[in-house]
Amino acid sequence: MESLKTFLPSRTLLVFILSLPMAGWGQAPSTPALSATPTPTASFTPTSSPTFTPTPTATPATDYSKAIQDLETYIPDEMDKYHVKGLSIALVDGDRIVWSKGFGYANEEKKIKADGDTLYHLGATAKIFTAAEVLRLAEKGRIRLDRPIQKYVPEFSIQSRFKDAKEITVRSLLANHSGLPGFFLKGIWVDRPESLEDLVGELKDDYLVAPPQTLYKYSYVDYDLLGRMVELRRKEPFAQAVKGDIFDPLGMVSSSFDNSSDGDPRLAQGYRHGDPVTLIHLRDVPAAGMVSSANDLARFLQFVLGRGAPEGGAPLGPAALKAMFTPAYPGLPLDFGHGVGLGWQLSGIDVKGAEGLAWHDGEYPPYNSQVAALYRQGLGMALLSNCAEGDDPQGDITQRALKLMLQAKYGIPEDLEKKKIKMPPTVEVPPEALDKDAGYYSALGQLMKITRKDGHLGADWDGHNFDLLPVAQDTFVPHITFIIFPIDLPQFPLTFSTVEGGAAAVLGGLTFPVPLQGIQPVEIPQAWKDREGDYELENPDGVFQFSRVSLGEKEGFLTVDLKVSFPAFDMKNQEFKVALQPLSDQDAVIPGLFYGDGCTLHVARDEKGEKVFYSGYWFRKKPGEGTPAAGSADPGRSPSTF
Secondary structure: OOOOOOOOOOOOOHHHHHHHOOOOOOOOOOOOOOOOOOOOOOOOOOOOOOOOOOOOOOOOOOHHHHHHHHHHHHHHHHHHHHHHOOEEEEEEEEOOOEEOOOOOOOOOOOOOOOOOEEEEEEEEHHHHHHHHHHHHHHHHOOOOOOOOOOOOOOOOOOOOOOOOOOOHHHHHOOOOOOOOOOOOOOOEEOOOOOOOHHHHHHHHOOOOOOOOOOOOOOHHHHHHHHHHHHHHOOOOHHHHHHHHHOOOOOOOOOEEOOOOOOOOOOOOOOOOOEEEEEOEEEEHHHHHHHHEEEHHHHHHHHHHOOOOOOOOOOOOOOHHHHHOOOOOOOOOHOOOEEEEEOOEEEOOOOOOOOOOEEEEEEEEOEEEEEEEOOOOOOEEEEEOOOOOHHHHHHHHHHHHHHHOOOOOHHHOHHHHHHHOOOOOOOOOOHHHHHHHHOEEEEEEEEEEEEEEEOOOOEEOOOEEEEEEEEEOOOOEEEHHHHHHHEEOOOOOOOOEEOOEEEEEEEEEOOOOOOEEEEEEOOOHHHHHHHHOOOEEEOOOOOOEEEEEEEEEEEEEEEEEEEEEEEEEEEEEEEEEEEEEEOOOOOOOOOOOOOOOOOOOOEEEEOOEEEEEEOOOEEEEEEOOOOOOOOOOOOOOOOOEEE
8 A cells, every 4th residue: 555655764663553554454475476578569478477367247247235235334434433525436347337436525615425426636546557558559569568768768867876787677667676766756746847858857867776677666756757658659748648548448538647637526625634635736647647536447447357448449458458467577585575567566455265456556645546456356446535534444445345246246255354463472582583683774764773682672763662572583573562551563563584685674464565674884984974964955846845954873874864844745844864874975875675765865066065966856054064075076976877
């Protein structure tokens, strides 16, 4: 799920865990390793893949009345519990929409009820449709998935510190394995966003965060680059291309990737904490800028699951559909078992009896969305809400709906009771094994210190202390004290291992693994020591508001202390302490394996002196904070351009 809520290094683990639903979704087993070999023309047809045989609607049609009756009671109860204003849902069996309904209000002030045609912003669920457009180009022979993206977007370049790295291919972008940053922060949420062409041009100043094709890193930038490729290959704006190639053939008449829905009376009003939220616009349109309805999303699922396209309107062939649901980079150690296809997530949701479950969710503050497809069993659903609180029940509603549909169609017992979370018995771990796991970890961009205690481990993350109780030789359960009450969190185990020669710990229990990378202090160059002090933002855009940026040291690490406000996500003066590892006198990296980690801070010099670059923003030391180390007029860059 995309509910970390922020594009900056996330809150402390304690706050993060406490903010999660206590009955969070279980981690699904790893997707089986399957190879994919391109054909000479379409370049996506796998030689080995999951069976893709969507089941047409049975005759007579499956009776879903019990499932619908259950959801018509369950959904309003969940909405009341979490104070959700409006929600729309659609269920699909093969080429048939079996149910579509709205609950609550699309606009409470105007007393407009939500229904199946209510429009919502989708957030990252939009990636499914960008991927479909790219696969259509591949099917038409306009691109090849395993060729470098520079072949199709020649103006693209980015800095790289990785020698002998693999190429950034179209496939790696589709599967979020490109090594590109997750976000280019400057200008991401503004009233008048820049074009995809301009954004791609600005990436030349940024850096890869990982070697391409080595690990999954959630990324908007990947899909921005794909969107620009579509514009160049189709010779028209991205939104127009997808409308003509995907939306129109499938009868998705209410869906769009532009701002044409802004004045549409069917567009749901957004809410947060019960209050209306002013609509904001997103630059990264191919990644998260789509507007749609439950009925339109159901039409897409009809096509995917049952070939339910209007006559002559099928935008994709069977090979392209199969490619969507084929693991793109199976078995990579740094993916920690997480499976992704082309535009879809293939692991992370565990539903009894489900075969081949693909999904994606998204957040466009304050809207939330989720689409799920049981592509081997011909079942699917779409869920949309118009408030920030809609993220809270989303997972439970989706799971329940899928279970009910499986029971109705295949007789699989639905098991609707929420699992009771039990603390497993603790085990003895030798002191030397505990010592092996102790040390420093970069956890979601912040420094975590793991220490050995009497028979267990302790963790200190940004001033929050908690215990880690061993339930296996390598697996520990967070144990916290909330006020005076001890709380065990066995649903979020932390598993330590050695991966690719380095220490790592993985937080489980979510729809994706959260990896923590073991790190060691390194000698801080004098050039960075001379830069310690307070900084101010030189090129603000109104998106992120930095009330404090301070470079310093903690326990031998170079750190940046931040206090940031981000109104789009209701973040007010959120504090972060981010660990850095200097690579040279000019470059320092935020260590870690998660999607906000791996970014580079780079020092440049102009006529005013030194300034520091991060994700499009330039920071300069405040007057009176001391003089940075002298250097040439331009210190240059040790990394090469990728």
